[in-house]
Amino acid sequence: QVQLVESGGGVVQPGRSLRLSCAASGFTFSGYGMHWVRQAPGKGLEWVAVTSYDGSNKYYADSVKGRFTISRDNSKNTLSLQMNSLRAEDTAVYYCAKDRAIGVFDYWGQGTLVTVSS
Amino acid sequence: DIQMTQSPSSLSASVGDRVTITCRASQGISNYLAWYQQKPGKVPKLLIYAASTLQSGVPSRFSGSGSGTDFTLTISSLQPEDVATYFCQKYNSAPFTFGPGTKVDIE
Numbered sequence: 001q002v003q004l005v006e007s008g009g010g011v012v013q014p015g016r017s018l019r020l021s022c023a024a025s026g027f028t029f030s031g032y033g034m035h036w037v038r039q040a041p042g043k044g045l046e047w048v049a050v051t052s053y054d055g056s057n058k059y060y061a062d063s064v065k066g067r068f069t070i071s072r073d074n075s076k077n078t079l080s081l082q083m084n085s086l087r088a089e090d091t092a093v094y095y096c097a098k099d100r101a102i103g104v105f106d107y108w109g110q111g112t113l114v115t116v117s118s
Numbered sequence: 119d120i121q122m123t124q125s126p127s128s129l130s131a132s133v134g135d136r137v138t139i140t141c142r143a144s145q146g147i148s149n150y151l152a153w154y155q156q157k158p159g160k161v162p163k164l165l166i167y168a169a170s171t172l173q174s175g176v177p178s179r180f181s182g183s184g185s186g187t188d189f190t191l192t193i194s195s196l197q198p199e200d201v202a203t204y205f206c207q208k209y210n211s212a213p214f215t216f217g218p219g220t221k222v223d224i225e
Contacts, residue, residue: 035214037162045154045162045205047214059212062119100167103209104152108161 002026002107004096009112012086022079022096022109030054030074033099036081038092039111048094049081050103064090086116120145122208122217130223137193139220141206146186150210153182153191156219157202165204166191198224 008020022034036048049060049070058070069082079096093111100106121144131137141151149169154162164173166182169189179194193200201224206217 044203044219045156045207045216047207047212047216050212050214061213095161100164100173101209103150103207103212103214104164104167105154105162106164106173108163110161 002098004098004107004109006094006096006109006112009094009114011115011117013118014087014116016086017082017084018086018114020081020083020094020096020112020114024077024079024096024098027098027107029072029077033102034070034072034079035097035099035105036068036070036079037095037097037105037108038090038114039095040089040092043092046092050099051079083114086114088116090114091116119213120147120208120210120215122206122215124204124206124217124220126220127218128221128223130225131196132225133196133198135196137196137200137222139191139204139206139222141184141189141191141217143187143189143208147208147210149185150208151182151184151189152207152209153180154205154207154216155200155202156205162205167209193222196222196224 005023035050095111096109097105098107151169153166156162170182203219
């Protein structure tokens with residue numbers, strides 16, 4: 001069965017960096033686009049970034065463009081999100097999600113909480 | 119960028135009631151519209167994609183319709199396990215924006 005397991009969350013000071021990872025199993029990872037979606041405490045869902053199945057195409061939400069970088073390692077079935085210059089408003093649970101079709105998320109991880117605070 | 123709105127923001131209905139949630143896109147998105155259900159404390163779950171196609175395993179009391187800018191999610195007979203927040207999401211192109219959500223409770 002499909003499993004997505006995020007890791008790397010924690011408490012970080014504003015302006016610092018953090019790297020999230022998502023370990024995928026149960027499907028052919030290299031065949032699907034992958035996304036990061038976040039949810040601030042008590043708030044709605046915000047799409048963050050997508051990478052195509054082979055990593056050749058990447059898109060970002062305006063709120064993170066230039067600060068966050070999505071990447072994937074198909075040899076290790078791993079998705080990553082490098083987050084730099086973190087701000088308080090980046091505080092959220094970060095989910096990795098698998099594409100069913102481009103932009104449709106059929107499987108989600110359990111999420112990892114990132115708290116940006118001094 | 120295309121903005122997504124939902125109405126109502128919350129609703130309360132009785133078990134067995136028919137419930138309808140509306141989602142509107144600020145520009146036409148054809149049928150590139152998905153619906154997700156998020157139960158309290160849980161991970162979002164895909165219900166419907168392509169505006170009206172039910173994801174495998176989703177109960178048939180859920181249905182979706184619409185095209186262009188106006189879409190609806192209908193629960194034909196509300197059940198206690200349907201208490202959740204429902205989000206629409208457009209996926210015609212990035213950014214893959216979500217609506218603000220509609221919280222559904224039982225009266």
